[in-house]
Amino acid sequence: MESPVDCTRAGHPALSDERDVLLAAGDRTGEAAPFVPIIESIFAIAEWHGDDVAVQFKSEQLGYWDLRRLAQHLAGLLAGWDIRRGDVVAVMLDRSLELIIAQLAVMAYGAILLPIDPEQPQQRIDVMLSDSRARLVLSGDAGPVGRTSLLPVLDVVTALADAPAGPSPAPAQDLLSSEDGSYALFTSGSTGRPKGVVNTQGGISNRIAWMQDTYRLTRDDRVLYKTPVSFDVAMWEWLWPLSAGARIVVADVGAHYDPGAIASIIRRHGVTLAHFIPSMLRLFTAHPKARECHTLRQIICSGEELSPTAVDEALEIFPAIDNLYGPTEASIDVTRWACRAGATRTPIGRPISGVRLRVVDEGGELVPVGVPGELLIGGIALARGYTGRPGLTAQAFVPDRWAEGERLYRTGDRVRWSEPGVLEFVGRLDAQVKIRGVRVEPSEVESVLSAIPGITGGVIVVQQDERRGPRLTAFVTGSTDPDALRRRLRNVLPEVMVPDEITRLDAMPRTPSGKIDRAELSGIVRAR
Numbered sequence: 001m002e003s004p005v006d007c008t009r010a011g012h013p014a015l016s017d018e019r020d021v022l023l024a025a026g027d028r029t030g031e032a033a034p035f036v037p038i039i040e041s042i043f044a045i046a047e048w049h050g051d052d053v054a055v056q057f058k059s060e061q062l063g064y065w066d067l068r069r070l071a072q073h074l075a076g077l078l079a080g081w082d083i084r085r086g087d088v089v090a091v092m093l094d095r096s097l098e099l100i101i102a103q104l105a106v107m108a109y110g111a112i113l114l115p116i117d118p119e120q121p122q123q124r125i126d127v128m129l130s131d132s133r134a135r136l137v138l139s140g141d142a143g144p145v146g147r148t149s150l151l152p153v154l155d156v157v158t159a160l161a162d163a164p165a166g167p168s169p170a171p172a173q174d175l176l177s178s179e180d181g182s183y184a185l186f187t188s189g190s191t192g193r194p195k196g197v198v199n200t201q202g203g204i205s206n207r208i209a210w211m212q213d214t215y216r217l218t219r220d221d222r223v224l225y226k227t228p229v230s231f232d233v234a235m236w237e238w239l240w241p242l243s244a245g246a247r248i249v250v251a252d253v254g255a256h257y258d259p260g261a262i263a264s265i266i267r268r269h270g271v272t273l274a275h276f277i278p279s280m281l282r283l284f285t286a287h288p289k290a291r292e293c294h295t296l297r298q299i300i301c302s303g304e305e306l307s308p309t310a311v312d313e314a315l316e317i318f319p320a321i322d323n324l325y326g327p328t329e330a331s332i333d334v335t336r337w338a339c340r341a342g343a344t345r346t347p348i349g350r351p352i353s354g355v356r357l358r359v360v361d362e363g364g365e366l367v368p369v370g371v372p373g374e375l376l377i378g379g380i381a382l383a384r385g386y387t388g389r390p391g392l393t394a395q396a397f398v399p400d401r402w403a404e405g406e407r408l409y410r411t412g413d414r415v416r417w418s419e420p421g422v423l424e425f426v427g428r429l430d431a432q433v434k435i436r437g438v439r440v441e442p443s444e445v446e447s448v449l450s451a452i453p454g455i456t457g458g459v460i461v462v463q464q465d466e467r468r469g470p471r472l473t474a475f476v477t478g479s480t481d482p483d484a485l486r487r488r489l490r491n492v493l494p495e496v497m498v499p500d501e502i503t504r505l506d507a508m509p510r511t512p513s514g515k516i517d518r519a520e521l522s523g524i525v526r527a528r
Contacts, residue, residue: 013361013363013365013366013367013368014365014366014367014368015368018368018369019366021420022359022366022368022369022417022420023358023366023402024420025417025420025421026351026356026357026358026359026420026421027351027356027357027379028351028352028353028354028355028356028379029354029355029356029378029379029380031353031354032202032206032353032354032379032380033205033206033209033210033213033353033354035178035201035202035205035206036205036209037176037201037205038107038182038201038204038205038208038239038243039104039107039108039176041205041208041243042068042104042239042242042243043068043108045064045242045243045244045245046064046065046067046068048245049064049219049245050063050064050065051063051064051065052064052219052245052247053247054067054100054241054242054247054248055067055097055100055247055248055250056222056247056248056249056250056269057095057096057097057249057250058252060097062097062100062101064245067100067101067104067242068167069163069166069167070101070105070160070163071101071104071105071108072105072108072167073105073159073160073163073164074101074102074105074138074154074156074159074160074163075105075106075108075109077154077159078105078106078109078111078136078154079109081135081136081152081154082135083109083111083135083136084111085109085110085111085176085180086110086111086112086180086181087111087112087135087136088111088112088114088132088133088134088135088181088184089106089109089111089112089113089114089134089135089136089137089138090114090115090116090128090129090132090134090136090137090138090151091103091106091113091114091115091116091137091138091139091229092116092117092118092125092137092138092139093118093138093139093140093156094118094140094253095250095251095252095253096250097250098140098156098157098160099229099250100238100248100250101156101160102138102156103115103229103238104242105138106138107182107183110176110180112181112182112183112184112198113182113183113184114128114129114132114134114183114184114185115183115185115229115230115234115235116128116129116137116229116230117228117229117230117512119228119253119512120230120512124186124194127186127193127194128186128194128196129151131186131194131196131387131388132184132186132196132387133387133388134151135151136151136152136153136154137151137152137153137154138153138154138156139153139154139155139156140155140156140157141153141155176201177201177202178200178201178202178205178380179200179201179202180200180201181198181199181200181201181384182199182200182201182203182204182205183198183199183204183235184196184197184198184199184387185197185199185230185231185232185328186230187327187328187329195386195387195389195392196386196387196388196389197328197329197383197384197385197386197387198383198384198385198387199330199331199383199384200331200380200382200383200384202380203330203331203380203381203382203383204235204239204331204332206331206353206354206380206381207236207331207332207333207352207381208236208239208240208243209353210352210353210354211236211240212240212243212244213353214336214352215273215298217240217241217244217245217246217273218244218245218246219245219246219247220246220272221241221244221246221247221272221273222241222246222247222249222269222270222271222272222273222295223237223240223241223246223247223248223249223271223272223273223274224237224249224251224262224265224266224271224273224274224275225237225238225248225249225250225251226251226255226256226262226265226274226275227256227275227513227514228256228512228513228514230512230513231513232326232328232331232332233275233302233303233332235332236332236333237275249265249269249271251265252265256280256514257280257510257514259280259283259284259286259287259289259290260287260289262274262284263284263287263289263290263292263293264289266293266295266296267289267292267293267295270295271293271295271296272295272296272297272298273296273297273298273299273300274296274298274299274300275299275300275301275302276299276300276301277301277302277303277304277513277514277515278301278303278304278305278306278307278310279304279457279508279515279516280514281299281301281306281310281314282309282310282313282450282456282457283456283457285310285313285314285316285317286313286456290317291317293317293318296318297318297319297320298318298319298320298321298322299314299318299320299321299322300321300322300324301321301322301323301324302323302324302325302326302333303513303514303515304515304516305346305425305443305446305447306323306339306346307346307447307450307451308342308343308344308345308346308451309450309451310450311323311339311340311341311343311346312341312342315339315340315341320338321339322336322337322338322339323336323337323339323346323347323348323349324336324337324348324349325348325349325423325425326381327377327409327411327413328383329377329382329383329396329397329409329411330355330377330381330382330383330409331380331381331383332381333352334351334352334355334357334377334379334381335348335349335350335351335352335355335357335423336349336350336352337349337350337422345418345424347418347422347423347424347425348415348423348424348425349422349423350421350422350423351379351421352381354379354380354381355377355378355379355380355381356377356378356379356400356403356406356408357375357376357377357378357423358375358376358378358400358402358408359373359374359375359376359415359416359417359423360373360374360376361373361374364401367416368417369416369417369418369419369420370416370417370418371416372414372415372416372426373414373415373416374410374411374412374413374414374415374429375411375413375414375415375423376398376400376408376409376410376411377408377409377411378400378403378406378407378408378409382397382407382408382409383409385397395410396409396410397409397410398410412428412429412430413425413426413427413428413429414426414427414428414429414441425443426441426443427441427442427443427444428443431443431462433462433470435470435471435472435496435497440472440496440497442460442461442462442472443460444497445458445460445472445474445489445493445497445499446458446459446460448489448492448493449474449476449489452480452485452488454478454479454480455476455477455478455480455485456477456478457476457477457478457508457516458474458475458476458477459474459475459476459508459516459518459521460472460473460474460499461473461474461475461518461521461522461525463500463525463526471500471501472497472498472499472500473499473500473501473502473503473525474499474501474502474503475502475503475504475505475508475521475524476502476503476504476505477504477505477506477507477508478504480504482502482503482504485502486498486499486502503524508521509521
């Protein structure tokens with residue numbers, strides 16, 4: 001539950017002295033890494049680690065020298081399609097060695113990479129190709145892709161079969177700048193139409209440099225690449241190990257849904273570092289095979305709120321777990337917190353190098369420590385905006401009133417400073433609901449649910465009842481009796497926050513990224 005704050009200050013701007021402290025503590029833009037295009041870092045590493053394995057997929061392996069050779073060959077073919085620097089080139093391949101080669105080739109050419117998961121619905125693929133103005137698709141088949149865009153396709157498998165045994169010359173390109181586009185991803189839109197976000201070369205370069213400075217991968221490390229390619233975590237899962245001389249272990253299709261399969265891959269290939277969405281982390285740590293994953297030295301979490309219970313469960317088995325936070329509209333993550341056992345809350349942490357954070361009230365004024373407000377993000381991590389949607393970009397990316405000429409992204413997330421420089425996630429601005437006049441944050445109820453023994457997952461859905469007003473419905477997984485659970489909740493929550501209905505599920509429905517599918521749960525409520 002929310003910690004108490006000084007009510008005389010709640011909702012009021014920070015005082016002048018505290019404002020200066022908060023501005024300084026939330027600003028690490030002066031620590032951004034010197035700009036080096038990520039592709040240059042990867043190709044330089046390939047010179048030093050040529051014979052080492054760069055990518056592992058099942059029993060297949062690809063060394064650094066061959067990865068560079070094949071990526072440069074494929075990049076050279078893009079010139080024949082009149083692709084120019086800054087054009088969008090989509091890659092739509094199943095998980096394989098070829099997927100890594102193709103993505104690297106697009107970045108080597110200086111084009112903007114648009115990764116597309118072939119498992120996505122065809123209609124969504126059409127929207128992504130159309131809205132991004134993609135010029136070409138690298139895929140496993142020849143022929144047009146997409147019902148509406150009918151883009152040309154370069155058959156990657158055939159193209160790589162014709163690659164020369166010797167090195168191919170890199171395609172001639174102008175030097176990349178920090179402001180050039182690097183990759184494009186699509187995020188859900190409130191209107192139901194996904195929004196395309198283009199991130200910059202400077203943003204991804206800084207993000208990967210920060211990650212290496214923080215976690216220090218070596219040639220002995222194995223990083224699990226299991227996140228679906230259409231989601232931003234997947235970008236660091238393959239770019240980071242390649243820039244550090246480590247090995248990528250490519251997971252099978254669908255493995256990110258299956259904790260047993262994840263554990264088997266980790267054991268078989270000696271994975272040392274892996275990412276988990278918090279709800280999947282709990283399923284993974286509860287699986288018997290997780291205790292056999294002795295090589296796993298570091299777990300990184302992001303994508304959902306990480307509960308102290310999930311942290312404690314993981315730290316019983318593994319030596320380290322970090323909580324990271326960041327929206328698609330920035331280069332992956334903008335905060336980090338090294339978790340510890342026995343904590344009552346899990347912060348999203350401090351800004352990473354190169355990032356600026358502000359927390360403001362409804363009037364755009366900075367709020368004091370302990371007072372919730374909206375999180376605004378700035379610095380080198382900031383994306384360009386939404387492709388082809390200038391009005392939406394102007395609403396979400398606003399001028400920074402404390403730094404002339406700079407922009408901030410309005411996240412829509414409610415956070416608070418637990419101390420200057422350390423952020424706690426409170427919830428979404430659009431998720432608050434008033435029940436019988438009391439302001440309720442559903443994520444607060446979810447935090448209490450997740451801490452109860454026997455519960456492996458808990459989600460709150462708000463149901464709008466015309467006669468009774470908003471009501472809370474809980475969906476839980478694990479071994480529990482709904483009546484006993486309700487009695488337990490009444491011991492720690494006000495009655496207004498105790499769900500009217502509690503439904504136990506064998507498993508939570510999940511989105512393609514592996515997050516809990518709240519829309520499907522809402523559909524279950526509406527169907528009743």
